[in-house]
Amino acid sequence: MPEINFTIDPxxxxxxxxxxxxxxxxxxxxxxxxxxLTGAPQQEENTKEYYARPNVKPQIQNKKV
Amino acid sequence: MSKYxxxxxxxxxxxDLLIAALKEVGCSYIRQGADLEMGQYYSEQLKQKxxxxxxxxxxxxxxxxxxxxxxxxxxxxxxxxxxxxxxxxNGRFIPKLRSAYNERVVSKxxxxxxxxxxxxxxxxxxxxxxxx
Numbered sequence: 292m293p294e295i296n297f298t299i300d301p302x303x304x305x306x307x308x309x310x311x312x313x314x315x316x317x318x319x320x321x322x323x324x325x326x327x328l329t330g331a332p333q334q335e336e337n338t339k340e341y342y343a344r345p346n347v348k349p350q351i352q353n354k355k356v
Numbered sequence: 357m358s359k360y361x362x363x364x365x366x367x368x369x370x371x372d373l374l375i376a377a378l379k380e381v382g383c384s385y386i387r388q389g390a391d392l393e394m395g396q397y398y399s400e401q402l403k404q405k406x407x408x409x410x411x412x413x414x415x416x417x418x419x420x421x422x423x424x425x426x427x428x429x430x431x432x433x434x435x436x437x438x439x440x441x442x443x444x445x446n447g448r449f450i451p452k453l454r455s456a457y458n459e460r461v462v463s464k465x466x467x468x469x470x471x472x473x474x475x476x477x478x479x480x481x482x483x484x485x486x487x488x
Binding site: 292293294295296297298299300301302303304305306321324325327328329330 | 367368369370373431450451452453454455457458459461462464465468469471480481482483484485486487488
């Protein structure tokens with residue numbers, strides 16, 4: 292199950308975010324929802340999951356003639 | 357010296373979340389509008405036009421109003437007297453406001469993703485997990 296882990300430091304009020312369990316561009320979609328509210332991050336780093344592509348096998352169905 | 361300063365490194369994008377966060381940290385009176393003038397209580401305080409004003413004295417800001425200017429990029433940036441930085445909420449105004457704002461950001465993100473929220477305090481930091 293995908294999850295987002297937020298960490299807020301009350302001393303500074305700064306927030307960090309890490310998206311887990313989401314591959315590829317879906318991860319960027321989640322980040323976009325957050326940055327719409329926070330503005331551009333001071334620092335951004337893509338994890339391995341970001342570069343992974345979902346393992347989708349093509350499905351071929353035989354047509355009945 | 358008393359003078360209004362803009363905190364260019366601090367920005368809030370969502371006006372509703374900002375207003376809610378301001379109320380949470382104790383700003384019981386908030387003026388909202390466009391091109392609101394901040395009070396000039398000392399000769400060094402230059403004219404400032406902002407979108408949100410917390411009047412002088414509400415949260416320990418004894419030297420002047422606290423304002424939020426709306427930038428061209430649609431962000432709200434705090435403006436306050438240099439001497440109030442260490443006085444407003446005992447010098448904790450900006451960190452407390454950012455924390456309150458960011459907690460609301462998490463709630464709004466969770467709602468948009470229809471996720472569940474688990475909040476905990478670990479050491480000196482707040483950890484919030486959103487599963488969706």
